[in-house]
Amino acid sequence: QVQLMESGGDSVQVGGSLRLSCKFSGYTERSWCMGWFRQGPGKEREGVGSILTSGGNVYTADSVKGRFTISYDNAENTLYLQMDSLRPDDSGMYYCATAGPLVCVRARNLSTLDLQEFGNWGQGTQVIVSS
Numbered sequence: 227q228v229q230l231m232e233s234g235g236d237s238v239q240v241g242g243s244l245r246l247s248c249k250f251s252g253y254t255e256r257s258w259c260m261g262w263f264r265q266g267p268g269k270e271r272e273g274v275g276s277i278l279t280s281g282g283n284v285y286t287a288d289s290v291k292g293r294f295t296i297s298y299d300n301a302e303n304t305l306y307l308q309m310d311s312l313r314p315d316d317s318g319m320y321y322c323a324t325a326g327p328l329v330c331v332r333a334r335n336l337s338t339l340d341l342q343e344f345g346n347w348g349q350g351t352q353v354i355v356s357s
Contacts, residue, residue: 228252228346230322235351242312246351248305248322255278259330260305261339262296264353266318273339274307274320278330285333290316312355319350 234246246339248266261276275286275296284296295308323344333339 228324229350230324230346232348234281235267235320235353237354237356240355240357241244242310243308244353245303245308246307246320246322246353248290248348249308250279250303250322250324252301257327259325259327259333260284260298261323261325261333261341261354262305262307263321263323263341263344264318265321266315269318271341273319273333273341276330276333276339277305278327281306281326283330283334285330285337285339287339288324288337306340309353312353314339314355314357316355317355318352319352321348321350324348340356 227302229251231249256279262274263271265271277296279282293311297306325344329343
């Protein structure tokens with residue numbers, strides 16, 4: 227059974243940084259596509275980026291490109307989201323999720339993440355960016 231646990235959310239000032247973590251357990255021996263999503267107040271959930279646990283096929287949404295970095299540590303089975311130059315519109319609940327590996331290939335090729343393709347989700351961690 228796949229389990230995901232996010233952490234690292236906090237309240238920060240504009241321009242600040244945070245690193246979110248997503249601890250992944252269960253069936254970690256196979257390759258997965260792991261994604262970060264966020265949902266701001268009154269907004270739909272949107273994809274932030276994705277990466278293969280076996281490495282590569284990194285996709286980052288245009289809205290965060292150059293500010294956010296996605297990485298995966300195989301030794302720790304942990305997905306990370308380094309967030310720099312944070313803005314108020316980055317506020318929201320951040321979720322990690324898993325999907326089959328081809329989802330990451332499609333995300334990179336099509337420059338979009340389809341949350342319907344992700345079947346396992348964490349509970350989320352809250353990020354608040356204030357001015």
